[in-house]
Amino acid sequence: MTLLITNIKELLQVRETNVTVIKGADMKILPTLKNAYLLIEHDTIVEYGSMTDCIDIEADKIIDASGKVVLPTWCDSHTHLVYAGNRVQEFVDRINGLSYEAIANRGGGILNSAEKLQNISEDELYNQSAERLKQVIKLGTGAIEIKSGYGLTVEAELKMLRVIKRLKKDFDVKVKATLLAAHAIPKAYKNNKEGFIDLVVNEMIPAVVNENLAEYIDVFCEKGYFSLEDTKRVLEAGRQHGLIPKIHVNQFNAFGGVALAVNNDALSVDHLEELNTEDIEALKNTNTIPVALPSCSYFLSIPYTPARQLIDAGLPLALATDYNPGSTPSGNMNFVVSTACIKMKMTPEEAINAATINGAYAMGISNTHGSICRGKKANIIITQPIPDYSYLPYAFGDNLIDTVIINGQTV
Template identity: 50%
Template sequence: MKTIIYNIGTLAGILPADVKRLEGSQMNDVKCIENAYLVIEDGIIAEYGSWDGCKNDPCRILTDTPSPCGQGGSTVFTTAPTAVNAEFIDAQGGFVMPAFCDSHTHIVYAGCRDGEFRDKIAGLSYEEIAARGGGILNSADLLHATSEDELYEQSMVRVREIMAMGTGAVEIKSGYGLTVEDELKMLRVIRRIKETAPITVRANFLGAHAVGRAYKGRQSEYVDLVCNEMLPRVAAEGLADFVDVFCDAGFFTVEDTEKILSKAAEYGITPKIHANELEVSGGVQVGVKYNALSVDHLEMTTDAEIEALRGSVTMPTMLPGCSFFLGIPFGRAKDYIEAGLPVALASDYNPGSSPSGNMRFVMALGCIRMRLTPEQSFNACTINTAYAMGVSDQLGSITVGKKANLIITKPLPSLAFIPYSHQTPIIEKVILNGTDIA
């Protein structure tokens, strides 16, 4: 099956196949072609180029179809051709860009925490909310009381929501189970989403999100449970692409983290870390030491973290939606880029600290609150998040051979308009695996 997208005003986010992430000044540019076309074959980007003058007549591939480009080489395709072996999509002069990759979410959860929202507005601290039964343990109680089928249905509502907002790949973490059975329940739901939804999904086992209620005051025993009972079961069922630890003040220590990452290494599971949200935790350094694919949050970092990340495989990932919602500092993205490092931006979609998976808003916050240029923020939300979830060989850019996960927008004056006019509905179509999801 071939699909030809034509009348593309700007084809944005073109990269060579060997680029897996962009670092430092490489993040300053987004390669574009004006007045372009793009050919999809069996869900994969097969070809793209300039439509100008139809020099690269894409219709040549339609051997049994009259070529609209052969009719005098007009630069504007005014009427869609009839084709027997291809589908044509008129982009009507809009942008075509890679779908967003969201490398950090917790979108499998039960219920919501809108009650805590009132508490937060009233000025209660995170600790006071937790003492009232709120926080991660509240989500764990709700999840425990929810069946696997119901959890899947509730989560799919959010999956459909983020797909419609242009997300084509998502990493989903466990961590609201906090018992062996409930963590497995969450990971099975993530697997079911992976199998049934058109979005690309990566699963992350975050048993060390908080100490389970039954282990209150016995943190090291809970860490042993994660290492000796949860991880072997997760590995045996092949449920996780990654393992994660909340390495931060009041949660898990660097020593706990090392213990879990060492155990995960025995099963060949790649680590990622929640680090430095609440304090300078050592989470970045332990992540780099264990070749974590990413260290995420980074609201509280010093120059030592920037130094630790130099020359590493680890993607610094910041979550501006969480900073926005909680009113905590934003990560120092600009300093990282000026130091020559890459930066990724993800949504952190979760019921407690970032109840939104709108990656366009994340891109806008990257510009508005972190002072990234629109190009830097675009790259941080596409190719660099693809890297941070281990899919940049398949997603995150316009590249021949990658999955055709694309956003088609209304005509826009510039790339900057995407984050600038961040609430204007500009998305016309979302294409996942070459198919319009509408």
């Protein structure tokens, strides 16, 4: 089966060689080809080029993309898409003056989601999550990382991760699973945090690894949640079992979590709404990528990750949604890209690089996803007719996506 997309107004993120991450000043460069074609065979990009060289190419199916922009699908490297129900009441409570922290302190927040998740069947959790996944695919997401962390017991964490495994099997998008073992201290361990960490280290991690349910280990390193010492213990235990660290860090306070993550070879450090010069120094000359989550800043009215500081220091940056019921009830990467431009002063080129190839890097899949490159997966967005690719972030809130192709198949 071959699919030929013709008359593409502009083909974005075209890479002749397999670049896997884009850093610093290079993020301002988005290679494109105007008046282009793209040829897909089965699930793979096999060729692209100028329309003037397309004359002799035959294909089983042709899509005319006149006036339209074509780009790789979004790579959303940070989500909590598997959750039960919603937290709309907390949203209303925050409008009425309660803070995110105050809600958490009275037993809401993550613990609220954990209670809902513990009381729902695996099938129902799957159904709710599959609906969300379908929605974000329609919005152009072609690869996604999903975390556990609303279980907080061994059984409930396994339930979440088994649901992620089913999503992985049932959907063509690339799905990566993360064990966010230490997300909050459960009620039963309120006065015994050490006991909970013992449970994570001695039971949760081995059980998850035994069923091969996760590739990454994550911790919410934050005041009131898990300290540097706790984080180190969990990350090291995860590494000993072959899990690669990722981390929630510097969301509300900066106290050395970034350096700790880097020292543990974390693939990514996520959130970074609070950032100091030590954090930036710690990230230089490492393989760890910072990940910004602007929809979370928007929804909670907290600072935006200082993208300019990170990029101007020569670092790479990825953008992701943080899709979850408490701090970001949206999995829309188009909104993330717009918000990064509008609020974080990222150029459209930087934001698109951050949401495609760098997002793929933050999931360890940039050899196969995130750019238009021969041999990579045919995961493609075709936009509606638009004047220019900068129109994507400009027209924030509009859905400008016409067609999504995953592994060569139109969704």
